[in-house]
Amino acid sequence: MYEILIKTHFSAAHHLRNYSGKCANQHGHNWQIEVYCRCEELNDAGMGIDFVELKREVNALIDEMDHTDLNEMDYFKEYNPTAENIAKYLFDNLSAKLTDERVRVAKVTVYETPNCAASFSID
Numbered sequence: 001m002y003e004i005l006i007k008t009h010f011s012a013a014h015h016l017r018n019y020s021g022k023c024a025n026q027h028g029h030n031w032q033i034e035v036y037c038r039c040e041e042l043n044d045a046g047m048g049i050d051f052v053e054l055k056r057e058v059n060a061l062i063d064e065m066d067h068t069d070l071n072e073m074d075y076f077k078e079y080n081p082t083a084e085n086i087a088k089y090l091f092d093n094l095s096a097k098l099t100d101e102r103v104r105v106a107k108v109t110v111y112e113t114p115n116c117a118a119s120f121s122i123d
Contacts, residue, residue, distance in 0.1 A: 002048045003106065004037045006055055010066040014081040017071075026069070031086070032111035033062065035094060036121075039103040049103045057097050061090060083110045083118035091120045 013028040035058050039048040065073070070081035079085045091108040098105055107121035 002039050002042065004039075004048045004051075004054065006035050006051060006058060008033050008035075008055070008058055008062055010062045012065050012068050012070050014070040014076070016082065017080050019080075026071075029112050031083075032114070032117075033058070033090065034107075034109040034111075035090070035105065036107040036109075037098065037103050038106040041102060043102070049098065054098065057094060058090075061093055083112045083116070084120070086110045087118050087120040 009030060009032045011028060011030050013026055015026040016023045035054065037049050037054065042048055070076045070086070073081075075089050076085070079089075087108045087110040090110070091105060094108065095105040104122065106123070107119055109117050109119040111117040
């Protein structure tokens with residue numbers, strides 16, 4: 001099994017609803033993102049997925065989130081903008097665009113701080 005990884009980041013504000021603590025107040029993070037794809041076979045060029053294609057799709061989503069208040073996004077009006085829900089949001093959107101008969105999005109990890117992260121995966 002091959003695993004392909006890209007890392008990126010964005011900055012955004014959020015606050016947590018139904019939470020008792022400091023994070024109920026609006027604040028910001030420099031979110032770090034890891035996106036993993038998996039495949040069992042390589043394409044004719046010897047790649048699982050072209051990094052250019054993977055980065056293009058990831059960056060398109062990240063650009064919509066960068067320097068925003070995540071709570072204002074439609075998805076996060078329904079779901080609290082936790083690291084867990086951000087990971088699922090990215091996973092679902094990327095899976096819809098990148099998963100095919102050969103390659104699949106396997107995991108998205110979202111770091112709220114350098115030492116605190118949440119992942120969503122198919123495993």
